[in-house]
Amino acid sequence: MSIAMPAPDEGTLAKRDRIIAAMQAIVPGEGVITQADALRPWESDGLTAYRQPPMLVVLPETVEQVSAVLRWCHGEGVKVVPRGSGTSLSGGALPLADAVLLGMGKFKRVLDVDYEDRVAVVQPGVTNLAITQAVEARGFYYAPDPSSQIACSIGGNVAENSGGVHCLKYGLTTNNVLGVELVLMDGEVVRLGGRHLDPAGLDLLGVVVGSEGLLGVVTEVTVRILPKPETARAVLVGFPDAESAGACVAQVIAEGIIPAGMEMMDRPAIHAAEAFVQVGYPLDVGALLIVEVDGPAAECDHLIGEIARIADHNGATTTRVSQDEAERMAFWAGRKAAFPAVGRISPDYYCMDGTIPRRQLPHVLRRMEELSAHHGLGVANVFHAGDGNLHPLILYDANVPGELDRAEEFGNDILRLCVEVGGVLTGEHGVGIEKRDLMPVMFGEEDLKQQQRVKCAFDPDLLLNPGKVFPTLHRCAELGRMHVHHGALPFPELPRF
């Protein structure tokens, strides 16, 4: 619990009754939640170690209401924290004691599907999976598939630039969103992008996706939908160690194959998953790969053969190819159950999310074992092997005093290691509050200031989701200041022609 949030503003807390009255005037009925017991379910998101009841919750139903809420809060200097389904694993939707929590859960409609142009227009509270469900009867789906897809909302996906196991081949949210309607903190409603590719002007949509709710509140999303592949097949491969599994992954890609999914699990994760779901994972291996290919049957058959050959070449000890859909799903069942499975062997676990250059995997796993010994906490690893996105699960017991803090320290050490080997702090979960204070490990002061200047262009009073992403809050006026470098006549030595 080492991450501090900004101190609540006493002036805001003092006018809570007036804020409630104003919100009730904008969102009538049951759309404003104020009672302490009713606020409790909203006190946390997917990063449950951090809890803070919001000052109040507002659940608007129309874009006009969202705009009016933001305009009023902007005028009064009241902070706002937007929230989709609250599944963020980095604390992106953690409430603040002096902020309105703006829940977008009532925006649940699929507005339009255009199969000819392959786009769907949906409200932000529609779940990721519901988009696929809305279009699958016609043979389409929405490609990004974060593991929380039954619950997480597309608005939250936009905020976090969510990924999933298929994103090496199909991209993250940012590669699958064509447009949004966005309400700025001052209440202005803008449309960025639309139903066609590559709109004119600066790619504002590109920076809004993944901005973690700091730039605006999304009220409508236009996504691309894709034709569902004809078939999918998976192969389950066991290796004596992570080195050989990593070499196999590298060779698959070197031979020109981009699998739909390529997941690796280490020994602790394999054992936890197998004990939980009994899908027949080999227990005598050091690393397990699930490689899935999709497309026409002819392609899948060809690629599965190639992958089995490459696995064999890299010292695979077991290779099983899915013979039918049930077996393919069984291969995945263990991987998809890895988190709850680890939850069975440990009272609590803390899920990390760094990305590394894949060639660094053996080194990183070795260092992680050392860190595990140093911190006295176990770790299990699941890994989106194709794109280098690592999810170490740190095992701890929150009821043991000090263990949560140690788990956080261990996690921070892992993320520092990821950056040290040329990777990043987060591949898909977002910075939120969780990695906020580690941002200087990856970015210099000027890098962070440049990002914050973009924030200032959208929200100059820093009222939207403050305390997230950036370790240091700079006032926008201070960030805008230019340090003029006066000096000698410029560059007499430079070639001019």
Next chain:
Amino acid sequence: MLAPRDAQDLRAIIADAAASGRKLELRGGGTKADFGAPREAEIVSLTALSGVVDYDPAELVLTVRPGTPLAEIEALVAGEGQMLAFEPWGDAAATIGGTVAAGVAGSRRVTAGSARDHLLGLTAVSGRGEVFVAGAKVVKNVTGYDLPKLLAGSWGRLAAMTELTLKVLPAPRVTTTLAAHGLSPRAAHAAMACALGSNADVSAAAHLKRGITLLRVAGFAPSVEARCAALAGLLSDHCSLSLLDEAAAAPLWAEAMTGHKLAGAVGWRIHLPPRHAPALVETLEPLGIDWAMDWGGGRLWVALDNAGPDVRMLAAQAGGEATLVRADAPTRGRIPAFPPRPAGVAALETRVARAFDPTGVFATTRFAEDAHADQLSA
């Protein structure tokens, strides 16, 4: 023209211009100099900032300096059986920096994404004369704001990139073109929509005015063979398809992808919802236009003899946006390159531009968007 030798030179030039209120225009190979309005600005040539910094094919990541010729990069990655999936194109002098800054993408863009989707990270000098890093050198990253997206397609209005990290992907082993002949724009669009909406994994679809429809099927040989066979059946109600050999197909794709061959002094590029493309073509044809359709109808190149007809307005009525890509200087002085955005978006865009370039060092008269930069910087 200023020719910085390295990133330090470049930083000093920009810092000095910011301090002294001069305007700079960033330039790669200069192949797109005739885009946008005539302007007066000191040219900063980035061609000396050239070369590959790091290329690790197995990691699918390539880091290069902006002045590196595009052709050199394409040859390098092709040597490893890889490609830039957004299918950039340009004249011989085109650089990777200019290509990304202009948001250039080829026919494959419809399925593989644009330059913005493949720019993973960068180092740049802002209009403040300060060096910053954004994004990263791995294929999957959500740490901090995605500033590379903003710089891709920004035409040098925000910052000067000194290093770009791009995602590369395996090149398909086999690329096949299926062609149909004699289709009307409407029939061609329907066939392309059917193909792109099928699970035959068509990677590009284009249609030329003289009635040639092109579908690209790429991948591993057994898969390409199966998908080509499937497409013939899927499209049997629309057209009959024949295999086109690659020597014949390549120039046709180039026509559809670049619009360069179109006859007419004034050229437009229209991005629009594909379903509206046939009607727009039908509206424009009586005006005597030449045209080519790419991205299954999502990109329409239009050329005509003069700037008389309001192509921009007609494109807007079709839900699209028309960008002026070819015209003489007086016309480019009169008609802004990009269509105007709604006031709220335009104001936001200006604030974002000033977040990188507060004094408007890069805000020349080339783009109407920057016309008021001087007043706003106060």
